[in-house]
Amino acid sequence: MGESSSSSRFKYDVFLSFRGEDTRNKFMSHLHGALKRKKVMTFTDYKLIRGCEISSSLLKAIEESKILVVIFSKNYASSRWCLEELVKILECKEMYGQIVIPIFYEVTPSDVRNQTGAFGDAFAELQLRFQDNPDKLQRWTASLTKIANLSGWTLGSFR
Template sequence: MAATSSSSYSSQEKYEVFLDFRGEDTRDRFSGHLYHALRQKHILTYKDDENLESGHEISKIMEAIRESKICIIVFSQDFASSTWCLDEVVRILDCKRDGNDFIITIVYEIDPSIVRKQNKSYAYAFTKHEERFKASMDKVQRWRDALKEVAGLSGHKNKA
């Protein structure tokens, strides 16, 4: 998930990097350090605020994804449990297909095969999503497909 601060976001700002991560897993560790390192290099990076609120903020996030040149996805143990993170992955892939994003994936403190094969904690998360979204199984399938596609990337630029 991603913003320098949602309150400082303006429609004229173009982000160079969108940082997608599960806050509870990595906000105060890896993702936080990565964000600060990028900012020290004067790279305008969108990282979420800890207190994002509902649909209003998610639309700002989706716009930041579209405007960013690079999207970094940090996969961690509980990444797949976040519907926001999964929605962001779908949006990132949509933008990549339009030819305007470079995607870098990082697998943090988890075996990459868990992400690719969607087993262990990822299988558990998807079981929960299937229970919660019984009426929207197409949404869950989009998340699964997007995760599989992105998990197979190690930094990829679409050559449209």
């Protein structure tokens, strides 16, 4: 039952979590293209059915993916959607044992872990918008710290 039941529950090989304005036409598009050429079934927000509720579609795709790749960039933490995805990604890692790979694009693991630098500035703006929801802010902060402690890749800006 083990392998066949777990492999049948996955619709995608890889789920890519990223902040569109920072990486969509840069690193993320190159990574997505390389995965596609290798015939790796990858979910990005390009596959969302227009008109569907974004959050439920994304959360379902996270659950249905074997590998969860989070591309951190300078403005990743300015998006509540990105941070909600991150919380779900770490929940799925714990519940289903999915592989989570953080990629630090033009930010460092320390920036993400401690919410410093440009990454921290973006998160500070979001904190102001959600200051009336300390539980949500605490979940996001804990998730950022937890994922930054995972082994991943740090990349500068290059092709």
